[in-house]
Amino acid sequence: MAPRGMAGQDSVSAPALSTRGLDKSFGSLVVASGIEFALPQGARYALVGPNGAGKTTLINLMTGMLRPDAGRIFLGEQEITSLRPEERVKRGLVRTFQINTLFPHLSALEAVTLAVCERRGHGGAWWKGLPAYREAVDEAYGILFSLMLGDYCYRLTRELAYGQQRLLEIALALATKPTVLLLDEPAAGVPNEESAELFDAISGLAQHISVLFIEHDMDIVFRFASRIIVMVGGSVLVEGTPSEIAADPRVREVYLGKKHHG
């Protein structure tokens, strides 16, 4: 491994996140087989594929929520295959969830403050009240404000509109200061008009954050992704630029063709 001080120069070529030969099955169902994946620094990649292709599973594997049967995972040049999920988050690898995975009875401000406090190392501090952590609170509010939740952040999470809850998913991830952000269908369940807005917010994220998002709406994918990875049946079928993918006959067959059936 390269010395830390040189990482900035050396890792220009190293992908932000990569996997080698990742395998996973549930019983006889193979959900990942020989996944070779690389997300360059600052990338905006889309991961697409029919339902059940193994997209969420791939995120679970990379973030440590599932253990792979075989293969290795790297964050920059550092191997993270055996790290616990929270240790990967501490190193900058962060995800959001396809189905809202929030804190129903915390207000949005409390939830994001919680994430900020944990990142700043206050998570175990029990003697001073939250108001004493002014900077953490300001930071949490700033994140919520930037995602248009500033006026709603005093509401309990469960009382927020569904679209706002999707934004809170992202706010929680941002509070951990990710370098690599994996968004599992961030616009799932959000009406079409709103999902473009949501992706505007995502594309406005700082350029040094490398982003991989899963999304079914191909219009959105073509608009916001610089490259697209197509997964089918637990393997990567093809990877390419939007125009390459749009022209690929295999993709039309297995994915775009199916869209009208689902």
Added chain:
Amino acid sequence: MTVLAPASAEPHRYLQAQIRWHGLEIAFWIAALLPFLLFKTYLVLASQIAITALFALSLDLILGYAGIVSLGHAAFFGLGSYTAGLLAKLGWGEPLTGLVIAAAVAGLVGYAASLVIARFRHLALIMITLGMGLLLHEAANSASWLTGGADGLQGVRMWPLLGYFRFDLYGVTAYTYSLIVLFLVFLASRRLIHSPFGLSLRGIRENPVRMPAIGAPSSAHIRKIYTISAAVAGTAGALLAQTTQTVSLEVLSFQRSADVLVMLILGGAGRLYGGILGAIIYLVARDQLSGFNPQYWYFWIGIMLIAVVMFLPNGVLGGLAWLRAAWRGKTA
């Protein structure tokens, strides 16, 4: 961030408002002094209530805030009782050091238990804590050379509190002592739940899956609060041993674990005052109802529990909070 938030005082005001002392809270603690003036014959009961409230508070810290169920919390209460009782029996009857040592012993065992507890949830947790409780009860029962077994620990002699206040028959010292300890532990707990650590505990309760995804070490948090909770339960147990100058096997019984759970749910879990209120309602009701109809006590408890769970899912305190919000909505 691309969009910079304007400096706003609102978030700070909102958080500040949550930790501010409410008038009702102050009234409550002043009312806790009333037994000295109005119910002098009930000081022994009042002291039992304060001790039980402290025990319920300890359960609230893990169940109400972190969502960790326990059906065996009497294990730590009993450990505290026996530690304090044995210390006094063996010749060290000084109450305050006894209390601290008992808390430390219970906390230490709590920490050891937390290494297991932190790995499980839900049904598995109920079974494990139930098992631990039964195990300790049985161990104390067989080790009668140490604990006095079913006859209880005899010969516990306490020295006067601070070398001056004797533990009298009327419970004046007992209630004063218990109430002060309850209040001090309450103050510390109140700080704890409003701190970042307290917020993290509520995060664990609300969504244990999300916690690792925001980089939070849930297991470490659980071990910490479990240790604290066990030490507080041990403190309550020690208070009982010291104020009654006896320890019976009952301190470790399943009944005690179940009762404290009932009180907490009755009063309202996750509300800090819930356990205290639950202990008051439960023990006062038992005192009154069993007076004329002892055998039917658990019949009434059963009815009360079903009614609370059906109509006040957040306990009596939750119901009161709801009423207050409804009232505000109407007048606003």
